[in-house]
Amino acid sequence: MNTIGQTLKGRRERLGMTLNELEGKTHIKRETLKLIENNDFNGLKKADYAEGFIIKYAKAVNIDSEQLIDSHRDEIPNRRNSDINEAIHAFSNGEAPSYRRKDKEPLQLAVVISAVILITIVLWILAVIIL
Numbered sequence: 628m629n630t631i632g633q634t635l636k637g638r639r640e641r642l643g644m645t646l647n648e649l650e651g652k653t654h655i656k657r658e659t660l661k662l663i664e665n666n667d668f669n670g671l672k673k674a675d676y677a678e679g680f681i682i683k684y685a686k687a688v689n690i691d692s693e694q695l696i697d698s699h700r701d702e703i704p705n706r707r708n709s710d711i712n713e714a715i716h717a718f719s720n721g722e723a724p725s726y727r728r729k730d731k732e733p734l735q736l737a738v739v740i741s742a743v744i745l746i747t748i749v750l751w752i753l754a755v756i757i758l
Contacts, residue, residue, distance in 0.1 A: 630666045630699065630702060631663070631666060631681060631695060631696075631699045631702055631703070632663055632664045632665055632666035632667075633664075633666070634690070634695065634699075635663065635664060635681070635684050635685065635688060635690065635695075636664040638688040638689070638690055639664075639688050642688055642689075644687075644688065646660055646661070649684070649687055649688075652687045653683045653684060653687045654683075655680055655683060655684065659671060659680060660684065663677075663680055663681065663684060666702060668702070668703060677703050678696060678703055681695065681696060681703070682696070
């Protein structure tokens with residue numbers, strides 16, 4: 628059974644299309660197209676974009692991208708697994724995970740206290756003016 632890259636490359640060659648023509652048609656860099664044809668999705672700068680590149684490439688060479696991706700799902704990097712692997716790697720190296728933000732509780736508390744004080748002052752001024 629052919630890989631995604633072999634399938635796409637074979638179709639491109641049967642159509643007589645060069646990588647330069649495909650690059651112009653898909654607006655995907657030639658180096659990226661070569662990586663796709665070699666099934667080297669981990670070599671992409673953003674492996675998460677692999678599926679999008681495959682869809683663009685498949686449309687350019689008239690292949691049903693959904694069927695191609697469904698039948699070769701195990702070849703394409705899984706974004707969820709890569710996120711989990713990054714988090715595991717960060718924790719194992721003692722780094723703070725990327726999703727953690729600076730603690731904002733003090734800022735939120737200051738905003739709430741300021742709002743309460745401001746509302747109290749406005750109500751006090753209205754009470755003095757009306758009475």
